[in-house]
Amino acid sequence: MDLYNTSALFNQNMSKEQQDKFQEFYKKVFSEYDITTIHDCSVGAGGTTIPFARLGYQVSGSDLSENLLNKAKENFKREGYDVELFPCDFRKLGEVLPNTYDCIISTGNSLPHVNNQDVHEFIKNIATKINKDGLLFLDMRNWDKILKERPIFSARDPLVMTAEEHVSLYQIWNWHDDLSVDFIFVSSTDRQGKHEKTSILSAPTYYPLKFEAYEKMLNDNGFEVKSCFDVDGLWFKPQNEEMKTGNFQEDFDNIGWYAVLAQKVK
Ligand SMILES: C[S@@+](CC[C@H](N)C(=O)[O-])C[C@H]1O[C@@H](n2cnc3c(N)ncnc32)[C@H](O)[C@@H]1O
Known part of the structure; x- marks a missing residue:
């Protein structure tokens, strides 16, 4: 989405x-x-x-x-x-x-x-x-730094971190041949220690x-x-x-x- x-x-x-x-x-x-x-x-x-x-x-x-x-x-x-x-x-x-x-x-x-x-x-x-x-x-x-490092995955700060709920956020960098890149954000929700859902969002393409x-x-x-x-x-x-x-x-x-x-x- x-x-x-x-x-x-x-x-x-x-x-x-x-x-x-x-x-x-x-x-x-x-x-x-x-x-x-x-x-x-x-x-x-x-x-x-x-x-x-x-x-x-x-x-x-x-x-x-x-x-x-x-x-x-x-x-x-x-x-x-x-x-x-x-x-x-x-x-x-x-x-x-x-x-x-x-x-x-x-x-x-x-x-x-x-x-x-x-x-x-x-x-x-x-x-x-x-x-x-x-x-x-x-x-x-x-973008100069990003192009040098060409990351493919980064763990971001959790969106929620309480005793009951933990929402982690990961970013995937999907590079194309022309060096444009899509950011895909994956969030994973655990409640009371049990995995509840995983959601995937992507931003429109970036051109460094x-x-x-x-x-x-x-x-x-x-x-x-x-x-x-x-x-x-x-x-x-x-x-x-x-x-x-x-x-x-x-x-x-x-x-x-x-x-x-x-x-x-x-
Ligand atoms: C990461 S958001 C930043 C929004 C806001 N400036 C902020 O700092 O919170 C990127 C924004 O760029 C807008 N955007 C992307 N391409 C655009 C374009 N061609 N013309 C106008 N807005 C555009 C998106 O709709 C989105 O609102």
């Missing part, structure tokens, strides 16, 4: 702890820029985007998945925000967006769901919808996007990278921390998830 057609991501980053962490991070990243309007082009259920609304930005969102958009409407409303949300493939956004924006964002490793050529087209089209000196913000998995390729696409379309951030602490439990120096370039091979803030300079 397709992950994005289920409720599995309905509450992603919606806990108070995660909301506070993202809000603090965004405050640090964006406070030096004079921006008001932010459009998230892969808003999902909104958990990663609501912290922008909390910081007072005027937020809107779009996504391919109507299932997740419906939940985003609920999540924003519950938090007290009435935002414009509509279905759209981000590859078509340049033609569809009603306004121009100070900042366009794509969070949660969403952009690599389309191949590199489509990412390039996306940046080219979206550039026309970003105001002068505006920003393009993205966070994604470190390397840092240098992404930076070139930005530069080719009039953007300049302003800052890059290690966001392992937001998306994972801190990892390889003892190997890190705090310098993005030096730490790159040990970072699992990062964010890139680019500014439209031409």
